Amino acid sequence: MSMKPQIQNDVSLENKSTTSILQVLKSNMRQYGMFFALVLIILLFQLLTEGILLKPLNITNIILQNSYILVLAIGMVLVIITGHIDLSVGSIAAFVGAISGILIINHNIPTILAILICLIIGAVIGAWQGFWIAYVKIPAFIVTLAGMLLFRGATMLVLDGQSIAPYPKSFQGISSGFIPDPIGNGGLHILTILLGLVFSIIYILMEQRNRKNQLRYDFEVSSNGLYIGKLVGIVALINIFTYVLATYEGIPTILIILFTLILLYTFVMKKTVMGRHVYAIGGNEKAASLTGVKTKKVTFLVFVNMGVLSALSGIIFAARLNAATPKAGNLFELDAIAACFIGGASAYGGIGTVGGAIVGGLVMGVMNNGMSLMGLGIDWQQGIKGLVLLLAVAFDIYNKNKAS
CATH class of the missing domain: 1.10.287 (Helix Hairpins)
Incomplete structure (x- = not known):
């Protein structure tokens, strides 16, 4: 008789444990789901490429190839959380990259000073667009579409349609350098x-x-x-x-930059008043305004931040390419937006995380790299990426309808 209560308790504990796991997975389905999807995609392409995908050289290449998109995704997820969109980031990256080439290559401005000037230019561009969006109330789609055309034309103008190269080694090291190893002897x-x-x-x-x-x-x-x-x-x-x-070769320099940005923006979004205000605006802007949130100021600052990160992305891309070119930044905005939506950001605003955007960017990056290793053409790659984006947004809408 004494065995029955014990058996029942064991079964009860087991059911509670199972329920706890299911609740955790259900409540975090978007983040956990995409992380598991990333793992499955990596394993799939590891098999399809016969082990090439996870070789050290290729993993380093994936980091270097997608670093500028991941930087954009960090800024873009804040824009999307507030319920807006930014179509100009690729053109801003190209324009700032062109300015960096003119400053460093043509005028021999020291690298650190030139980078600082470029980031300030990015902030000014972001402030310009943020003013029209936050204070004049022109939809972000229209303002940033105009910005996309304006700064693409400005890039062609300042470069006179030609590329500028090469950059000095100190500038190239931003995207292609590695942290030195004072301990090792050249092996591991x-x-x-x-x-x-x-x-x-x-x-x-x-x-x-x-x-x-x-x-x-x-x-x-x-x-x-x-x-x-x-x-x-x-x-x-x-x-x-x-x-x-x-x-x-060890840890790439760009990985340290990315890691620092991820930590900084995760802290801002989770632990600061600014982060809570960004989520509040995306959830319900009118309600946020009534509770004392300075909605115009926060929206303005989000676009200033996006301008700075667009400038940083342009610097990283120029350093990797070792040239300032008019064609830089082509479709960067679409890759960044796709990374955010695939990583769990809601098309309606108010939902999204920096970590999710990074996972979404890695999903896109691994898919691009894996399909290239398999020899798939750009036509197939674009089509598959489009389907993945569509499914991610459909999943978001499904979850929202189910919750309501």
Whole structure:
């Protein structure tokens, strides 16, 4: 008789654990779903390319090839969360890249000063567009479409239709340089391995602190098993990734820039008043205004930020190409927008994360790289990317209708 209550308790605990896992997955379906989709896409192309996709050289190439799109996606997700869109980012990137070439190559301006000037120009362009959108209330689609045409024409004008090259090594290093290894002897990049261990420790400590705070205030948390499994999985991914990089040249400089931006913007969106106001505007702008949110100012600052990141993207692309060219930035805006929607941002505004935009950008990047390795033409690549974008937005609409 005493066995029955024990069996029932065990079954009850097992059901609670299963329910907890299902609730976590259901409540985070967009983020977790796209992360799992990214893993499946990587495994699929790893098989289809006969192991080439995950070779150290190719992983480094994926990072370098998609860095400028990921930078744009970080800014674009803020724009989309507020319920707007920016079609001009590719043209702004091209224009700022052209200015960087004129300053550095034609006029021998020091690299650091030229980069600072270019970022200021990006901020001014963002302020120009943000003024019309936030204060004059012209729809962002119209303003940024005009900006796309204006700055594409300006790029052709300042370059006189010709490319400028080459950049000095100090500028090229922004996109193609690597962190030096003062510890290793030219074989395995020891500093990269150590950084992977340091990042793992920092991640574990941060997760433990967050969990303790949640428990302190009686927030619902995942089960211990799920929590430990998550820690082990992510720490394993961090160290496998850094080990693979260490077998080639180590950590690219651009990866440090991206990592810094991801941390900064994730903190701003999750932990600051500015981030909460951005979400509030996207959720309901009129309600946000009535509660004291300065909607015009926040929208203006979001577009200033987008201008700065567009400028940074243009600098990174020019450094990778080692030339300022009139054709730079072509379709960058579509790739950035697609990355945000695929990564879970809502077409209606108010929903989206920086991490999700990065995952979406990696999905696009891995697909591009994998299809290129397979020898698929640009026509097939564009068609498949279009279908993936359509399915991602359809999934968003389905979730919204289901919730309502």
